[in-house]
Amino acid sequence: MSSLLTNTSAMTALQTLQSTNKNLATTQNRIATGERVSTASDNAAYWSIATGMKAQSGALSAVKDSLGFGAAVVDTAVTGLEEGIKLAEQIMQKYVAREQDGVDTAAIDAEIVELKAQMVSIATSSDFEGQNLISAGGAAVNIVSSYTAAGGVTTVTVAAYDLEGESATMLDAASSQTALDAMRAAAATMGASKARIDSQLEFTGKLMDAIDRGVGVLVDADMNAESARLSALQTQQQLGIQALSIANQNSQSILSLFR
Template identity: 45%
Template sequence: MTSIMTNAAAMAALQTLRTIDTNLETTQRRVSSGYRVETAADNAGYWSIATTMRSDNAALSTVADALGLGAATVDTAYTALDNVIDVMTQIKAKLVAASEPGVDKEKINEEMKQLKNQLVSSAQSASFSGENWLYNTNPAALGTKQVVSSFVRGADGSVEVTTLNFDTAESVLLDSFDASRGFLTKDIDADALMSTPTGTARNYFLLDISSTTPATGTEIEISMATTDDELSDMISVVEELLGQLTDAASTLGAITSRIEMQDSFVSNLMDVIDKGVGRLVDADMNEESTRLKALQTQQQLGIQALSIANTNAENILTLFK
């Protein structure tokens, strides 16, 4: 039936054209944005996952910055500690040289004073962004320092920031409040270092920085009156300090290595998350460009079909002539 009131062919052509226009708009939006899922309306599930993972990636980026700061702090402490070990080695050599007969112990002591000043300078200079793990000027101990290492999201959606911990009791060289908390300011019993201790304590310390609670032993310094037994005790104490400082440097080195590994892991993890999000929401540009061309052709054909449908209705007028 042909009707001038209802043009079924035109309505069908118009409906088809509307569908084509809707699909064309969607495809053009994907081509221009590069996303298959750009808003929650496109795919609520994938959009929610992508949004959460992008947020986590931003947190991981902050973790990477924190790891860089932590690495710089640890590197600064390690560099200063390495220098301290070198200076301590020289002090040990001076004490051994002082054991030789006829040597001028006063001159050797003057050299040792300069080396001690270098120890203080190294410890005080080991500061990065206000953090100094070798020199404590606070009434309380420095305690455990933390370096942010990762951002973790649990299966239940809970989040947690994990840290690398370092006890500064293993690295403090100087303590201006309590000398016993610093490697170079604390007392060390030379008798306890002997293979057969006598039971009578002979305490020595290396540096006197006028701590509020000072060491009670004898400062390691020499004069012409220093005996061979005293020199032997001092050498034993310095050797013990060298061993403790070497252990501290090893610990810092291990933490540096761990931070480097974690930094590399976080960078790789961020890349993997980006790829995973991309698989969920990114548009396949080859596919979309092909679909765009097809829809543009369909649109032209839809317009042509609508025009034909309207023209057929106009042909009815010829029946009334």
């Protein structure tokens, strides 16, 4: 039955075209954003998980920055302490040489004074952005090492060592040996802390990569598939427009019945 008021073919063609346009808009959005789940309405479960994982990745980025800063502070201190140990060894040698009869003790004492002054200079200059672990006023530094939603923030504490004050205790060969042993122990402790920080820094980077891959699996669009879908939908859209045009022409054919 042909009806002038109700064009069933046009209605069907219009619904099909509207559906095609909707799918085409979705595909174009995926291509533009690179995501198949960009809003909660796309997939509420995946969007919620991905949002939480992105937040964790952001927190880990801050952890990575903290570890990098902490590694630089400790590395600066270890470098200064190693140089201080070399000077302490020279001081101890001078004290031993001073015990030999006939040597110029005044000259040796002058050398010792200069070596101690150099130790103090190294201690005070081993500073990184206001953080100094081996000066007289140095304090322990707390470094954020990890973060989890359940456990919160975890920190690593690196103790300070007063290299500047230690130089003042070197009064003879025996006390110099004691101070040297203390310096070596402090350097070993800081070195172990630096190794831990470096390891945690590497792990944090890998963990961030793993989280990003997990988010990608949930929300990233397959661009190859979307490209093929775009071509198909564009073809469907053109055919839908033609179908709607043909359906609308049916009303015009009714006029020929009255001529």
